[in-house]
Structures are given as structure tokens and as C-alpha cells.
Amino acid sequence: MEQDQTATPGETDADSMAERSREPAFNLPAGLTGILLFxxxxxxxxxxxxSVAADQELILNFAFLPARYTIPLADQGLVWLWTPVTYSFLHGSWEHLIFNIFWMVAFGAPVVRRIGLxxxxxxxxxxxxxxxALHVAFHWGEMxxxxxxxxxxxGFMGAAARFVFSPSGRIxxxxxxxxxxxxxxxxxxxRSVLVFTGIWFLTNFLVASGIFSIGGAGTVAWEAHIGGFLFGILLFGLFDPRR
Structure with missing residues (x-):
């Protein structure tokens, strides 16, 4: 490992890292904190x-429904245009939301620090x-x-897999x-990326087979999980400013 030639006598890279390691452990990027609060x-x-009626109206206008795309787009306004994004701001229960927040803190934080708001x-x-998009390919027309x-x-998990592991496999x-x-x-x-990815896919397989559920969200759209993961791991380079 190359040593910083400007370091004072007795100071090493390890000393510098130790100094920086005294920063708060729980220090989320402001952008991610804002999203979580939202x-x-x-x-x-x-x-x-x-009210129940108002919430149902909100779900109808902002959740994603595969059946929506079997209806002529001209007959439903522009709702088909934003629901592939706005559904991600809605959750089925507090358990569902807390589960996603936990993993967003773990994997979203390093991604956000790296790519910016x-x-x-x-x-x-x-x-x-x-x-x-992958979900609808398996559930075309379903209500x-x-x-x-x-x-x-x-997607954050897939993106993080591109840089949180060192070439030697250590995280x-x-x-x-x-x-x-x-x-x-x-x-x-x-090897570490492959093990991480294998465990991730195995978990989704177990969820899809009904062996266990996650986050109290009812039926889990595991195909959507895979679609997001593949997007993150394959296309993260398009967003990454560090070369």
C-alpha cells in the first residue's frame, strides 16, 4: 500500500483511517434522510x-396495476405514466415500510453518498x-x-455490489x-459478490414459494425485486461519477 508522502512523522494511513472512524456511525446522507421521512x-x-374511500382513491391513482396496461391509454388519462414510479412511495403496512427502511439505510446510504442527490x-x-417492468412480464393483465x-x-443492493466489495472479496x-x-x-x-447475490436470490425464492413472508406486506412481488436488482448491478456504471 502506498503511503501518503505528506503525512507527519509517525502518521500512517491506518492512523488517518482511525481518525476518520471516529465520525458518527449513524450518519445518513441528507437526501436519503429526506426520502425516508417522506x-x-x-x-x-x-x-x-x-378515510378508507380516500385511501382507495389514492391507491387507484398512484399504485401500480398490471391490468392498467390492457386498457387503451387514452381512456385512463396520464395515470399509467407515473404509477411505475409512484407505487414505490406507498406501503402495505408499518412492518412493510420499516423493513424497507432498514435495508435502504444499509445499502442505499453508500449508493447515495457515491452518486449524489x-x-x-x-x-x-x-x-x-x-x-x-419485470413484474408485469410475469403478471400481464392481472388486477x-x-x-x-x-x-x-x-436496485440499491445490486448497485452496492459493484463497489462495497474489494477485488479481494473483503467488504x-x-x-x-x-x-x-x-x-x-x-x-x-x-466470490463475495457471488455469495451475496446467491443468498439474495435464495431469499427471494423462499419468499416466492411461500416458506416465509417479509415485512407484513402480503403477497410479495418477487419478480419486481429481481428486476430492481438486475437494474442496479448491470447499469450502476451509468450513474457512477467515480471511474
């Missing part, structure tokens, strides 16, 4: 303020749309409501967003 506010509004907005919209940020969370935690991004070849040959 998700909580939306669910609180639906749970404690809106503007790229985050685009990444969120496209990962949400990619998630339901099933899809809500939740799980597809975006899966860097606090300063993971500063790592070099692995190429797709390196990513797909990295």
Missing part, C-alpha cells in the same frame, strides 16, 4: 388521516420502473396492486462509497 409521512397520512432521483425512478419501495431497495463498511467500482467481469467473478 415515506413515513405518506404512510402516516394514509393510516391516520385519510440528482443521480439518486433518476436512479430511483428507473429502478422502480425496471422492477415493475393486482403493487406497492412498496422493495424494487428500489433491490469495506464505513468508507465503502470511496471504493473503486468493479467492472462487470470483476463483479461476476468476485
Amino acid at each position: 415515506l413515513v409521512a405518506v404512510h402516516a397520512l394514509r393510516t391516520y388521516v385519510l 440528482a443521480r439518486l432521483a433518476i436512479f430511483w425512478c428507473l429502478s422502480a420502473a425496471s422492477a415493475v 393486482v396492486v403493487v406497492i412498496g419501495a422493495s424494487g428500489v431497495v433491490s 469495506s463498511r464505513q468508507f465503502a462509497h470511496l471504493n473503486r467500482r468493479l467492472s462487470l467481469t470483476e463483479t461476476l467473478s468476485n
Whole structure:
């Protein structure tokens, strides 16, 4: 490892890292904090303020429904245009929301620190749309409501897999967003990434088979999870300013 030639006598890279490691452990990017507060506010509004009828109207206009795309688009206004994104701001229960927040803090934080708020907005919209695009391919025409940020969370997981692991396979935690991004070849040959991805797909298989449920959200749209994950791991390089 190359040593900083400007360091004072006796100071090493390890000393510098130790100094920086005294930063608060729970220090979320402002943009991600704002999103989490927004998700909580939306669910609180639906749970404690809106009437049942008003909440159903909100779901109809902002949740994703595969059946919507079997109807001529001219007959339904522009609702078909925004629901592939707005569904990700709605959740089926507090358990569902808290579960997604937990994983968003774990995997979204390093991604947001790395790409910034503007790229985050685009990444969120496209990962949400990619998630339901794969879901609708398996459930074309079904009158099933899809809500939740799980597809975006899966996108964060896929994106994080491109840089939180070192080429040797070790995971860097606090300063993971500063790592070099692995190429797709390196990513797909990295043992730690493969183990992480294998466990992730196994978990989704178990969820899909009904062995256990996650987050109290009812039926889990596991295809959307896979769509978001593939978007993150394959296309993260388009959003990454670090070369």
C-alpha cells in the first residue's frame, strides 16, 4: 500500500483511517434522510388521516396495476405514466415500510453518498420502473396492486455490489462509497459478490414459494425485486461519477 508522502512523522494511513472512524456511525446522507421521512409521512397520512374511500382513491391513482396496461391509454388519462414510479412511495403496512427502511439505510446510504442527490432521483425512478417492468412480464393483465419501495431497495443492493466489495472479496463498511467500482467481469467473478447475490436470490425464492413472508406486506412481488436488482448491478456504471 502506498503511503501518503505528506503525512507527519509517525502518521500512517491506518492512523488517518482511525481518525476518520471516529465520525458518527449513524450518519445518513441528507437526501436519503429526506426520502425516508417522506415515506413515513405518506404512510402516516394514509393510516391516520385519510378515510378508507380516500385511501382507495389514492391507491387507484398512484399504485401500480398490471391490468392498467390492457386498457387503451387514452381512456385512463396520464395515470399509467407515473404509477411505475409512484407505487414505490406507498406501503402495505408499518412492518412493510420499516423493513424497507432498514435495508435502504444499509445499502442505499453508500449508493447515495457515491452518486449524489440528482443521480439518486433518476436512479430511483428507473429502478422502480425496471422492477415493475419485470413484474408485469410475469403478471400481464392481472388486477393486482403493487406497492412498496422493495424494487428500489433491490436496485440499491445490486448497485452496492459493484463497489462495497474489494477485488479481494473483503467488504469495506464505513468508507465503502470511496471504493473503486468493479467492472462487470470483476463483479461476476468476485466470490463475495457471488455469495451475496446467491443468498439474495435464495431469499427471494423462499419468499416466492411461500416458506416465509417479509415485512407484513402480503403477497410479495418477487419478480419486481429481481428486476430492481438486475437494474442496479448491470447499469450502476451509468450513474457512477467515480471511474
